[in-house]
Amino acid sequence: MWFRKRTDKDFRTEVESHIRLEADRLIAEGMPPADAEFAARRAFGNVALVREKFYESRRWLWLEQLTQDLRYGLRTLRKAPAFAVAVVLTIALGVGANTAIFSLMDEVLLRSLPVHNPQALVFIETEGTAGSSGAPPYPCFTRLRAETSAFSGIAAFATDELRIEVEGKPEQVMGQVASGNYFELLGMKAAAGRLMDASDEKLNPPVAVISDRYWRSRFGGDPGVIGKTFSFRKQAFTIVGVTPAEFWGLEPGRPIDITMPISTERNLLADSGAWWFSAVARLNPGAPVTVAQSQTNAVFQSFIADSRQPAEMIRQYFHHLALRPAAQGLSGLRTRFSKPLYALMAIASLVLLMATANIANLLLARGISRRREFAIRLATGAGRMRLVRQLLTEILLLFGLGAISGLLFARSGVMALELLFAQGRRPIIVETNLNWRVLAFTMTVAVAAALMAALFPVLRAFNTDPEEAIKEGQSRTSESRGSATLTRTLVAFQVALTLILLVGAATFVRTLSNLRDVNLGFQNEDVLTMSVELPDGYAQPDKSIEFWNQTLAAVREIPGARTAGLAIFTPLSGRDRGAQIQVRGYEPASVNDTLIRINHITEGYFETLGTELLAGRLITEADAKGSPKVAVINESAARKYFANRDPLGQSIEFLKGRKVDSAYSIVGVVRDTKHMSLREPVPPFAFLPLRQPRDSERRVTLAVTSMLPNGQMSFLQPIRSRIAKIEPRALVSEVLTIRGQVDSTLLTERILSQISTAFGLLALTLASIGLYGVLSYHIGQQRQSIGIRMALGASPSSVALNVMRQSGVVIAAGLLCGMPFAYLAARAAESMLWGVKSTDPMIYMAGIALLSVVGFLSAGLPARRASNIEPSEALRHG
């Protein structure tokens, strides 16, 4: 056993026995017994010293001292519970905020895919000046597989929300089609059953693999799920296996439920003009990326040369193939959230700094009152190092307790954020967990903060002069001039930090409110929308139009329903459709100018949203099969294609390839409504009647308003049951109000403004507590001198004024120092802002005004107390 603890008592017995034996020996040699004992002791030397050495030689001494210090620390904390609770809470908030944000960062920005050697994975993407657009069409992909040697495998995959039927009931899942070698390439083993392999691409029989998440949520983790079937596009797929729990797919935030062989999309596979999937490849060990890059690009260039794409399209979208690191999966989530997350991390660090400064001040004040204790301990022989160690142990204890409670705070905070992310039409699913990185981060942050907070108290402990401290007497504790400056500097520092946080909060709050004030182009946000998807077997447009007619009629009959309409998608839903057009009398300068957004709608749609008609008429029930094809365009389209002309009566010709495929004559112009984002200008739009479709769309959005304010949600059940009566296999999903939809597009702005406001106010509270504490403390210290001044004729009001002036100086110094940093922070955040500039004085004024008022208020009480000092009392009691 390596841990062999010998007791002190055992050692003492040995020493005594030694002396006994030596004395025996001396007596045997003829010494008188009385002298022998003494001589034996003398020969032994200093018994106490030897025992001390023995004590110190023990391996666990430090642990013993640590437990001693901890016990002592806990005892002192228990004697000052208010102090302890205040400090632990402050640290918990500071550390908790940092841990919460870091665990999100860890999940969104730092985590690698849970697959075999993710570093060797790359995505193959087409790139041009307009950005990247996924993998090249499947025929080119097949050539890449055959004609490159740098990869051990290449796999294609595409994800989409799919309607499937399980046990005859429709449901919506996050679906994926993937090459047969997809899982093998990722190096994955099935959690149950088997995963797909290349032979499954034959679809004989069709098989599918489900995710662990879906397995648990849909099938309750039933092991009998293997062998079950579901139907997708009239085909029965047999579930053959479950993917490992940690694998969610290659796109972070969008977990896959079901994976099917890519051959399920057999129509797309042959299409050499369809850009619809992503490609992931594994580099051979030792194969340089540059070689792989030039191999793939060579294949692509020969493919694109044959494609007869216009040169401009090639330059903008299909210029070359690039290999992108795939270790962290597709970058959508990272691109969207990396800036906001860094901003939040910066805010959280400022809050922690703030908390640390507050605690440093509290510790300093406490250190002053404990000066005597330290002095006495020094005088009775404690080493200074031992004292410092004691102090550090106490501070680390506080921060340790704070960090543990902070972890709990962080958990609930992160869960709230996860819920926010999971809202909206396309929920983002992140699941943070307490992994070693998060724990290591929390520990590092807590220890660093503890050391910062401990710096001043420890320095003071080093400089304690026992004689001085004891001489200063029992009842009074005094403070040197230097430490008064120190505590004030700390408060000024807090004021500066608070200013930065308040300015940050002001910019984000303004951004959010500016975006909320953005003219959406429609009046009603209290519109209930839901996606309705028809089952297979509605390939005939007539059949589905019949269904939509019945549905609209049924919904309009629901009591309380005011208006109802249908559209393929609604504003800000994140869905988008485009088509190529030509307009007589308009000369496009580039390919982009021929692109127009299209939506198919019914009568009632614009009425439901409250979109203003600017000219002509809206689409009616009569715009159906057999009547002339009509279109309504938005302002942008009118401005762009009919600059100085009247668009009414003109026509839009839709192109397929280079030929005109259909023409719609314009009957109306409506107000622009925001499309993908509140920040972007509205693109040109053409609204076509749903009953005069250009293509068949089985998935349509139903929009309804209520006569009662906020009554729209009560329609959900009646609508569901009415639709089920018409077609039981129709799938109703993505139920959401337009307001909710707008909110979900403002997700990052909402998170930023809420968190920065909460933290700004927290900082303000801490700063005011800091200022109050320091001023009260100073007044306590200066009681005697204030008393003397008043005895000599100073008026109470001048004393109060003096205190106010002191606090004014501290606040002004803090504001002055904080300003440049607040400006830098606002400038760094500028790309996230909307309608606010870092040079806008308003965002600073608010913070400065708030801090001044709060500073004034928190100085008021101590000032009053100072002016109430009774000179005779103060002088008598000191």
Add this chain to the structure above:
Amino acid sequence: MSTRKPEEDRIALLQGTLDLLILRTLLFGKEHGQGIARAIQAMSGDELLVDHGSLYPALQRLESKDWVAAEWGTSDNNRKARFYRLTATGKKQLVSEQRQWERIAAAVARVLMAENPAG
């Protein structure tokens, strides 16, 4: 006392040699602290001064290195005493330390005996 030299005539122990002497003493069998002190004195012909007290930190050190092992027993005159004995690793250590010591002693002796080195 009469059989022993006055303390000031004896040689103070060189740093580090105490360990070697203790190990060497224990080569003859187990012995308690006082016995070890006496044995070193006796074997050195009373030339070496062993401060009995300093023996114990040394024994503690050796024990923690597992070169010696200890257990309580009874002395010749029936007193309770803690007996130390060499462990296997202790024996190996003794051999190597003794060789080391001999080399140092021989080297020092050569230096001291040398004629004019330059000549």
